[in-house]
Amino acid sequence: MAGDQISPSMNEYDWLGEGAYFWESSPERALSYARLIKQYKRGQGSIKEPYVVGAVIDLGLCLNHTEEGALYPGTSFRQETHIQLCVREINCIKGYFRPLNVDGTLLQP
Template sequence: MQPSLYNSKPSIIYGFHGTDKEAGLKILNQEAQFLHSNNSYDWLGQGVYFWENNLERARQYAEQDSKRENSRIKEPFVLGAVIELGNCLDLLDQQYIDFIRLAYNRLKDIMKAECETMPTNGQFGPNDFDFRKRELDCAVIRYACTLAEEAGQPFDSVRAAFIEGDEVYEGAKFSTGNHIQIAVINPDCIKGIFLPREAGQQPVFAEEK
C-alpha cells in the first residue's frame, strides 16, 4: 500500500492511559513498562491503549474499571504520554478505511477456505449497548497489520474514533463517551511519560537542601 502525499499526521500527540496507581508509578519511574493488551475483543487489535488528548475520559475509564469484579485497578490513576504515531493505521483516513475493507474480504476468504467461522462483534452483557466485545474488528485489524508487515510497511500504531455512550441530549447524534483511541504497537513511539497537570496547577519542585 503506497502512502498518500497528504496523510502525514502531526508529529506529536498526547495520550492518556488509565491504570492502577501502583502500576502507573512503576512505569513512570522506569521500573516497569506498559503492557500490550492482547485480548481477542480489543477494538484496535494488539497494543498499548491511550485516549487521545482526553485526560478526563482516561480518568473515567480507570474509575469505572476499578469497580469491576477482579479488576486490576485498585486505585484509579492516569499516566500521560508523548506519542509519535509513526506509520499509523488511521481509521479517520479514507485510504486506511479502504485498506481494512480489503483486509476483511481477504480474511473472510481465508476463513471460508479453511471452513472456519468469522468472529463477530458482540456484547459483554445485556446492558452493553455499545457492543464493546469487538472480536470481528480485532481480527480484521490484526490481519491488516499482518498484511502491512508482509509488505515491509509495518504499522506503528492504530487510531480510530468511537461513538459510545448515551445521547448528550434528546435527539442528539453526539454521545457522552465519544473519543479517539490509539493503540501503540511499536513502543518506540512513546517518547515520554508524565504525570498530567490540571489547568492552572502549579508544578511542584523539590526543595533545595
C-alpha cells in the same frame, strides 16, 4: 513511573487489539475508565490503583474512529466521545508525563 514501561493490554474485549491504550487530550476520561475497570474487576490482573499517565506518541499510521449516537436528537453532540489510541509498537511511545488540571495542578497528586 521513572524507568517503568507501559504493559500492553491483552484482553478479549480490546477492540483495537493488543497494545497500550490512550485517550487523546482526555486524562479525566482515562481515569474514569480505569476506575470502572477496577470496580468491575475486568481485564487481566485487574487494576489495583487507578492512575493516569500522559505520553508523547509518534502516531505513524493510524485509524481515527469516534463513537456514534447523538446525545440529543438532531444535534452533533456525542456522549462520552473520545479519540482512543492503541499503540501496538511500544517504541512509538517517546516519553511519559503526569497530566495536569486546567489550573496547572497535578491531575493525581
